[in-house]
Amino acid sequence: MPSARPATPALRRIDHAAVSLLAALLPAGFRERQRAEWTGDLLTMADTEPQARRRYLIGAARTLPSLRRLVRRGGAGDAPVALPTGVRDTVARVMLLGLLWPILSWLLWIPARYYGFDIPGRQARGGQQTVIDPKTVWPLDGTPGWLDAIWLVPHLGAIAATYGPFLLTIVALVGGAATALGHRRRPVHPGAIAFIGLFAALLSAVLFAMSIVWDLPTSDPVLVALGAAAVALGATTRTLRRRARAALIVLGLAMIPMLVSFHTAAGHQMYVWFAD
Known part of the structure; x- marks a missing residue:
């Protein structure tokens, strides 16, 4: 058995125990x-009265909840402490990292360009x-041709955001991969990532088949589910x-204007302009 921790020199036993x-x-x-x-x-405080040390320890005990919250948020110093994480934390990070690219791409590439360059007004005139x-x-x-590879990133993200099965797959693949790659800095729950990937792949296949066979709109339920989650x-x-x-709440609320635009x-x- 490991030996018990010795009392710190010059520190009273009762203080050491506390x-x-x-x-x-x-x-x-x-x-x-x-x-x-x-x-x-x-x-x-070794030479002070016992009441002073007792008040100090009571104050330290009162700070325990705030210290735990601070450590969990990585704000207790320059090097955040990596704490064991659960399924909820991993799923939240997958959602955050997975939604960031398609939502920002949709916002920049479709409505921002469409209304920013007054496409409706120019067409009406x-x-x-x-x-x-x-x-x-x-x-x-207006930019060099060699930058086309860079502009392909928001273009593909905007396409994924406008079609439910693609968006679901992107969130699972991109979010899961980014979360897994960052596991050294932030611990992850591998079972949660595996389940998200498998579930998204199966559900995307089902939704894609439904859209072909029954010609059903598949974006609405996906956007509602992802936004609410x-x-x-x-x-x-x-x-x-x-x-x-x-940021996660803002990304979820961003589903509302997307749904309205559909x-x-x-x-x-x-969307007709974008598709052309």
Whole structure:
């Protein structure tokens, strides 16, 4: 059996026991650092009255919940402590990293270019026969040709965002791969990533078959499900940083204008322009 930790020299046994108890309630990666801080403070108070040290330990106990939250968010120092993670944390990060590319691509490549360059106004002024090729709108027109490979990234992301099965697959593949690659910095739940990939592949195949056989709209249920899941995970996953949780909620809410655009005349004209 490992030998018991000896009491710190010059630290009273009762104080050492209290510090050990408090430290045991902290995450393992942060425990020794905080123990050393508490011990150092108590050593400087060695000649004070016992009531002063007791008040200090009571105050330290009150900080335990905030210290645990700080460590889980990686804000306890320059090197965030990697804590064991669960399925919810992994799924939330897959959703965040998977939705970021297609949603931002959709926003930049379709509505931002369509309304930013006044495509509806130019078509109205030019008459029904006026055709404005998307390839003649910045950045496809006005930047060097060798940048076409870069513009392909938002173009493909925008296409994926407009079709449910593609979006579901992109979220699973891109989000799962990015989360898995970052496992050294942030722990992941491998079972959750494997399940997300398999589930997304099967559901995408089913939705694709349904859209062909029955000619059913498949984007609406996918957008509703992904948006609701993103908002719920962003609001409840306490192990994520605050900015990551806010970004996940914003990405989930971004599904609303996408859904609206699919069912309006203006949105239909916008997608016809993009497809041309």
